[in-house]
């Protein structure tokens with residue numbers, strides 16, 4: 560008896576959605592399942608906006624994936640009548656005087672033919688007087704990069720998939736049980752779903768859905784995002800200011816787009832986080848920390864009112880490399896995740912890579928293998 564579905568994809572975040580998109584293009588009959596719905600407020604993909612930039616220090620593999628993904632996002636938005644879901648605000652990397660990662664980025668951007676401008680201290684300070692530039696500080700500006708409206712983008716992909724014939728089920732999938740080959744999965748309502756192959760794209764839940772493989776290898780951490788009021792000050796709205804990254808101080812953010820506020824996100828890993836049960840209330844300590852950062856980097860906003868907050872989670876691997884691999888014990892089960900605070904932008908390239916491995920003979924990238932994932936956190940990729 561043949562199965563109803565060629566592939567079942569569990570998880571409708573950015574990775575599950577783009578994987579399904581590529582499976583559909585390969586002619587597959589696909590069922591997409593999610594326990595809270597596509598890019599819900601609990602999912603890592605459920606935030607308002609995500610940065611898409613090309614600079615990745617020495618990690619050229621991610622530069623190339625971002626370079627592959629940006630036109631795919633833009634094509635998708637143009638084709639589906641959603642061009643506003645990408646905002647070409649430009650991305651500015653604020654580098655410190657001795658910044659090996661930024662220097663390596665310049666070499667990688669140049670080698671890959673990616674448009675960018677290196678701004679020395681005085682040029683940076685003159686062009687953006689609203690930024691406090693410390694002695695020796697400099698910048699890298701990527702004019703073609705920008706921001707993705709994350710939750711709405713994933714929901715637009717799923718809507719497009721449904722129009723094209725993909726089925727969707729709102730259900731929680733139990734951890735798979737099988738010996739060498741998985742015949743079916745079961746949902747919390749007891750339904751059994753059969754398919755030739757299964758993809759688990761469960762973001763921060765991967766450790767609980769696949770405990771034998773990933774319980775010790777995915778580290779969900781609490782992350783807080785703040786939106787401060789700019790009162791329409793043009794210096795803090797595009798095109799007066801691009802999206803900015805200050806890795807030296809573990810912060811990045813957006814100018815005030817569409818009146819949402821000036822976004823400030825703390826990129827340092829927070830406490831361990833359970834995405835099902837924990838409340839998403841910001842902490843006074845982190846608000847004060849963000850204000851301290853504003854006072855030093857964007858002094859005119861030091862006393863700006865806090866308008867809105869988001870509490871989300873990163874689903875970190877030990878070093879920030881993704882996990883995209885076949886299940887070690889079940890030959891028709893595949894795993895994709897470990898976006899580690901930087902995965903969103905890469906959705907199109909991640910889906911293409913996974914489908915190339917599942918259905919074709921695309922070579923395996925060792926950095927994405929389960930075997931390279933360690934049980935101790937030591938962040939390297941940003």
Ligand SMILES: Cc1cc2nc3c(=O)[nH]c(=O)nc-3n(C[C@H](O)[C@H](O)[C@H](O)COP(=O)(O)OP(=O)(O)OC[C@H]3O[C@@H](n4cnc5c(N)ncnc54)[C@H](O)[C@@H]3O)c2cc1C
Nearest residue numbers: 570572573574594603604610732762871898901902903904
């Ligand atoms: C605050 C914050 C800022 C970020 N900033 C950026 C950025 O600027 N740029 C960037 O590129 N990346 C960024 N990221 C990272 C990026 O958002 C994530 O890496 C990415 O969204 C992860 O997508 P995912 O599909 O793996 O997981 P998710 O989006 O979490 O999706 C997993 C899905 O699986 C479903 N699921 C789980 N378990 C089950 C089950 N048992 N049965 C059925 N369904 C299930 C969930 O409901 C969920 O919808 C950021 C992340 C955060 C939290």
